[in-house]
Every structure is written in C-alpha cells, then in structure tokens.
Amino acid sequence: MAESKKMTLTTKVLIGMGLGIAVGLFINLLGLNGEGSLINEYVVNGFFHIAGKMFVTALKMLVVPLVFFSLITGVLGIGDVNSLGKVGAKSFALYMLTTAIAIALAIAIAVVSGIGEGVNMTSTAVFTAKEAPALSAVFIDIIPSNIVNAMALGKMLQIIFFSILVGISILMVGKKAEPAVKLIEIGNEIMMKMVNIVMAVAPYAVFALLAKAISNLGLGLLADLAGYVMVLIFALLVHLFVTLMTVLKVFSGMSPSIFLKKMRETQIFAFSTSSSNATIPVTLRAVTDRLGVNNSVASFTVPFGATINMDGTAIMQGVATVFIANVYGVDLGITGYLTVILMSVLASIGTAGVPGVGLIMLSMVFAQVGLPVEGIGLILGVDRILDMVRTAVNVSGDAVVSVIVAKSEGKLDTSIFNNPDAGKLTDDDLDIDDAVEHDIADMVKKTHDKV
Numbered sequence: 247m248a249e250s251k252k253m254t255l256t257t258k259v260l261i262g263m264g265l266g267i268a269v270g271l272f273i274n275l276l277g278l279n280g281e282g283s284l285i286n287e288y289v290v291n292g293f294f295h296i297a298g299k300m301f302v303t304a305l306k307m308l309v310v311p312l313v314f315f316s317l318i319t320g321v322l323g324i325g326d327v328n329s330l331g332k333v334g335a336k337s338f339a340l341y342m343l344t345t346a347i348a349i350a351l352a353i354a355i356a357v358v359s360g361i362g363e364g365v366n367m368t369s370t371a372v373f374t375a376k377e378a379p380a381l382s383a384v385f386i387d388i389i390p391s392n393i394v395n396a397m398a399l400g401k402m403l404q405i406i407f408f409s410i411l412v413g414i415s416i417l418m419v420g421k422k423a424e425p426a427v428k429l430i431e432i433g434n435e436i437m438m439k440m441v442n443i444v445m446a447v448a449p450y451a452v453f454a455l456l457a458k459a460i461s462n463l464g465l466g467l468l469a470d471l472a473g474y475v476m477v478l479i480f481a482l483l484v485h486l487f488v489t490l491m492t493v494l495k496v497f498s499g500m501s502p503s504i505f506l507k508k509m510r511e512t513q514i515f516a517f518s519t520s521s522s523n524a525t526i527p528v529t530l531r532a533v534t535d536r537l538g539v540n541n542s543v544a545s546f547t548v549p550f551g552a553t554i555n556m557d558g559t560a561i562m563q564g565v566a567t568v569f570i571a572n573v574y575g576v577d578l579g580i581t582g583y584l585t586v587i588l589m590s591v592l593a594s595i596g597t598a599g600v601p602g603v604g605l606i607m608l609s610m611v612f613a614q615v616g617l618p619v620e621g622i623g624l625i626l627g628v629d630r631i632l633d634m635v636r637t638a639v640n641v642s643g644d645a646v647v648s649v650i651v652a653k654s655e656g657k658l659d660t661s662i663f664n665n666p667d668a669g670k671l672t673d674d675d676l677d678i679d680d681a682v683e684h685d686i687a688d689m690v691k692k693t694h695d696k697v
C-alpha cells in the first residue's frame with residue numbers, strides 16, 4: 247500500500263496508457279467491437295467513451311480560466327512590460343521557424359522515400375473540406391468584440407489579447423489595483439490546484455481514451471497505408487528527437503534527455519486527447535513546475551503555442567502532400583513544395599489545436615497547390631491515430647520554445663529544470679490539511695455570525 251502511495255503520476259499514467267493500448271488491441275483483434283455487440287455498446291462506446299469524454303471535458307473546463315488568471319499574473323510578474331514584446335516576438339519567430347523546418351524535413355523524407363509512387367488507390371472515404379479562416383480574418387479576429395463570447399467559445403488568441411491588456415491596465419492603475427493583483431494571483435493558484443485534481447484521475451482516463459481509440463481503429467487500414475503511416479511516424483520521431491532536441495540544446499544549452507523525461511506525461515496527455523488546446527493545463531504545469539520556466543513567460547508561450555505552433559501537424563501535411571501528389575501522379579516541382587511550406591506555416595496560425603484540425607489545414611494547402619482535395623479521403627481512415635502522435639509532437643514543440651525563450655530572458659530556473667523530482671505529482675499533493683480545513687470553516691462561521 248505504502249508503495250502505491252509513492253508511485254508518481256507519470257508512472258501511473260504510463261501504466262494506464264499501456265493497459266489501454268493492450269485492452270484496445272485485444273478488443274480490436276478479437277473483433278469484439280462489432281456493431282451492436284455488447285462490448286461495443288456498454289464497454290467501448292459506454293464506459294470507455296463516457297470516462298474519456300468526461301476527462302477531456304474537465305481539461306477543457308480548466309483552459310479558459312487558467313489562461314486568463316495565469317497570463318495576467320504573468321504580465322504582472324514580468325517586472326518590465328517591454329520584455330513582454332520581446333517574449334512575444336521571440337516565441338512567434340521560433341514557432342514559425344520550427345514549423346517551417348518541420349514541414350521541409352517532412353517533404354524531404356517523403357520525397358526520398360518515394361511514398362505513393364506507383365500506388366493505384368481509390369478513395370475509401372469521402373472528405374468534405376470545412377471552411378478554413380482567411381488569414382486577414384485571423385488577424386482581425388485577435389481582438390474580441392465581446393470577451394464573454396470569446397471565453398465562451400474558447401477563442402484563445404482573443405483571450406490572450408484581453409488578458410495581456412488587463413495585466414497592463416492593472417499596472418497602469420498602480421497601487422490602487424493591489425486588491426486586484428491579489429485576487430488574480432490567488433485565482434491563478436486555485437486554478438493550478440484544480441489542474442492537480444483533474445490530473446489525479448488521468449491514469450484511468452488515459453486508459454479509457456486509449457482503449458476506446460485503439461479498439462475502434464481500423465488496423466487493417468493501417469496495413470494498407472503502411473508506407474504513408476511509417477514515413478509519417480518516422481518524420482515525426484526525427485523531428486522530435488533530432489530537430490527539436492538540437493534546437494533546444496543549441497539555443498538554451500539545456501539537457502534534451504531531462505526535457506524528454508519531464509515532458510513524457512504531457513506527451514501522453516496530448517496523445518490520448520489529440521488536442522493541444524485541451525492539454526494546455528498539463529503543458530503549463532509541466533513547463534513551469536517541472537522545467538522551471540517562469541510563469542511570466544510560460545503563461546504566454548504555452549497557450550500561444552497551442553494555437554499557432556503545430557510542428558507535428560505540419561509534418562503530416564508535408565508527408566500527405568507528397569503521398570497524394572505521387573498517387574495522383576502530379577509533379578509539384580520545387581515551387582509547389584515551397585508553396586506547401588509557406589501555406590502550412592500560415593495555416594497553422596489561424597487554426598487552433600483541436601482534434602482533426604490538421605485535415606482542414608491540409609485542404610487549404612491542397613487547394614493552393616492544385617492537388618485534388620478529395621485525395622484527403624485516402625488518408626482519412628488512419629488520421630485518427632496519426633492525430634494522436636502528431637499532437638504529442640505539437641506540445642513538445644511548444645515546451646521547447648518556452649524553455650528557449652525563458653532562458654534567453656533570464657526567466658528559466660535551471661535548478662528546477664535539472665532537479666529530477668521537481669514538480670512531480672504524488673497522492674500527497676492532493677491532501678487537504680485538516681488544520682486549514684478547520685480554520686476556514688471557523689472563518690466562514692465567524693463571518694456568518696457577524697452578518
């Protein structure tokens with residue numbers, strides 16, 4: 247018993263992931279998930295679906311208030327408003343740069359591997375492209391006309407814009423705004439505690455999410471598209487372990503192996519939820535508490551990155567473009583590929599990190615270079631699992647840039663980064679101190695008696 251109490255959350259989440267994949271494979275391979283079967287109805291689409299969905303919804307519930315409070319706290323804690331501009335410019339440049347490298351690398355790997363050449367495939371699914379936002383609208387849209395609406399719809403760039411403005415205005419009001427500073431700081435602390443509470447159930451939720459996703463997966467389809475899947479996963483791994491880790495080492499001097507170890511849990515969350523946005527609370531916690539990035543940087547770079555930085559998604563676009571161009575026998579030429587790089591980078595700015603958004607971006611890219619958008623139907627069936635892998639790469643990119651920007655601004659606590667135990671979540675973190683509980687009850691009682 248004492249043993250299990252000491253088990254860290256990462257270990258539990260890893261176990262949840264392993265068991266989820268095993269159970270999912272078991273159900274899938276034995277064909278227990280057929281339409282109308284009891285397992286399908288009550289276990290996969292019943293229990294697993296409900297448990298997984300509740301967890302992802304709980305994570306999403308945290309995002310808006312967490313970003314709001316932590317970003318204002320960040321602006322207040324930065325100590326020099328001018329450096330806010332520097333943090334913004336540096337992170338924007340690095341996000342765009344890493345995305346461009348990601349897609350260039352993906353195109354190179356895919357072209358060399360020759361995937362899709364000589365393949366004669368007919369589309370198995372019909373893909374209808376959803377409307378993607380025009381770039382001009384993206385810029386205009388940064389400013390919310392109604393902040394309540396922006397929060398209700400979870401419009402991240404608008405929430406970021408408004409929160410920064412609130413922070414700056416509090417600074418301008420000065421001494422008089424002290425109670426607001428306290429309120430916001432405490433709000434931030436309360437939200438971070440709430441993240442811990444939600445994360446405590448993560449091992450079970452990760453199990454349910456993965457068991458459901460894997461049992462529903464068309465494993466046969468994976469085999470049909472083995473070339474595409476393998477090249478894509480290879481490119482994702484090269485980008486994560488080689489490109490991003492080199493960028494981390496060169497620009498910040500920090501250890502890639504410590505970084506990867508501390509990001510494992512966040513990557514599993516991203517993998518299980520397929521959503522960088524829903525993973526924001528977990529990424530923010532990992533980047534601040536485990537990697538030592540000061541909240542004044544992380545509170546901006548993490549939600550900003552979840553919205554505009556998608557290295558994994560860009561890689562999918564590069565590989566998919568080459569694959570489908572080859573299947574249809576279209577020669578894109580160097581100009582075509584350069585357009586693809588530019589388009590993907592631009593498309594990533596306007597689209598939020600939510601499941602499946604990569605396909606919408608891909609349709610924008612295809613339309614631009616004249617590839618048939620129906621071609622996306624070819625890869626639709628395997629996209630669910632690939633979305634999981636690329637989302638894990640997306641959040642890793644956000645964290646790498648956060649560490650680099652923080653280091654360059656003197657806002658990285660290297661002792662936290664290098665301490666293997668920093669920020670580890672154990673069961674003890676969820677205890678409520680009895681004395682505190684009684685004190686607060688007394689306080690409430692006294693206030694009531696007074697009234």
Ligand code: ASP
Pocket residue numbers: 520521522523556558559598599600601602603604605633636637640
């Ligand atoms: N699911 C990805 C994310 O949230 C986006 C995508 O590639 O579809 O980062």
